[in-house]
Amino acid sequence: MQVNLVNYEMAFTNGILSKFAWKMNEELERLGIKSVVTDVPDPKYDINHHIIYIGYKHVDSINTLMVTHLNTESKMDLLKEGMKTADMGICMSQQMVDELIKEGLPQDKLTYVLPAVDEHVVPIPIAILTNVYPDGVKRESMLTELAKTIDPKRFIFRIMGKNWDVDGLRALGLNIEYHAEFDRDVQDQILMNSKYYLYFALDQGSMALLDAMNAGLETIAPLDGYHNHSGVDHPFTTQDQLNAIFATLQKQKLADWTWEKYTKDHLAIWEKLVEKKQS
Structure with a gap:
């Protein structure tokens, strides 16, 4: 032909x-x-x-x-x-x-x-607003495990909080925008320029999650503490559940x-x- x-x-x-x-x-x-x-x-x-x-x-x-x-x-x-x-x-x-x-x-x-x-790879902005601590109570290691299962080009993680292993996360290929110190104006900018808010811990709730909800972001977090009352758009508890959420998010709708x-x-x-x- x-x-x-x-x-x-x-x-x-x-x-x-x-x-x-x-x-x-x-x-x-x-x-x-x-x-x-x-x-x-x-x-x-x-x-x-x-x-x-x-x-x-x-x-x-x-x-x-x-x-x-x-x-x-x-x-x-x-x-x-x-x-x-x-x-x-x-x-x-x-x-x-x-x-x-x-x-x-x-x-x-x-x-x-x-x-x-056309295939447009525009990173999906994810806000993370929390300090982390040596005892791992914030379950931040879940991000390390998540990094092993996702296409890093599909996301940018905007993190504000102390003690994050940013070098280790970047070594896994993640696109990280990092602010170690809390700053209200920076937080507002992060929320204004993100689509999702991500929180890992099982410690009765994240105040920043409430800020994110009021700013119009979709939330990814455990249904724990007052999150049970505020609601969460994409709830998870386990690593597998979190990985499944991001596997869905990274799929292009018209792939x-x-x-x-x-x-x-x-x-x-x-x-x-x-x-x-x-x-």
């Missing part, structure tokens, strides 16, 4: 449509498919995928249209005209497919592929919305169209 990704936005190489064209081209080449990005359709290619339907020019090959941002009557008219000769309109959601069917477009020439997103999957889904559509044409 040979694919021509017809990018009608070719002159604007930083545009979002150009991004779709070049990302798909990269993935197709990785899959061993001959692929080019041009600004004109070409009948010598098995597939001409038009990005997008605006500007579509039919050629004697299999023509598929990227369908998105269909938000005016004039655009709808363009799509309806294009679908008279196109082999498939590829939308970005089932909702769009359903709406186009209501508009009278043929159901057998409509499908959808969910969009792809499977990749450019590889997006391209493979298109490839599956094209293969069916080629098979249909040859039968």
Whole structure:
């Protein structure tokens, strides 16, 4: 199969449509498919995928249209005209497919592929506001054990409190922002710039946890003492429970919305169209 990704936005190489064209081209080449990005359709290619339907020019090959941002009557008219000769309109959601069917477009020439997103590793900020002591009463060793199970790139730990083994934690790969001395202004900045508050100890409760709750942070802590009354968003007692919480937090919500999957889904559509044409 040979694919021509017809990018009608070719002159604007930083545009979002150009991004779709070049990302798909990269993935197709990785899959061993001959692929080019041009600004004109070409009948010598098995597939001409038009990005997008605006500007579509039919050629004697299999023509598929990227369908998105269909938000005016004039655009709808363009799509309806294009679908008279196109082999498939590829939308970005089932909702769009359903709406186009209501508009009278043929159901057998409509499908959808969910969009792809880039992998953005933005560290999740975790606030820890407590001193630690030689007897280990604050159970800070749980952070050391946690560090062995998480992807350190996914978190930044903002710690304020005395006696933390910051060098040891950093040696495990953790991203640590450390303030040894208590400072109310620094605490407020930490709370303003964090998403979660983490507390380990079983010592009847953390006053800083209450501050964190009032500041809008989600809390990760044992249900102990007055935490039973305030409530905790992500309660734990054991190391395994804590590890499980962070395993969930570090998962990206759209981890499977990749450019590889997006391209493979298109490839599956094209293969069916080629098979249909040859039968």
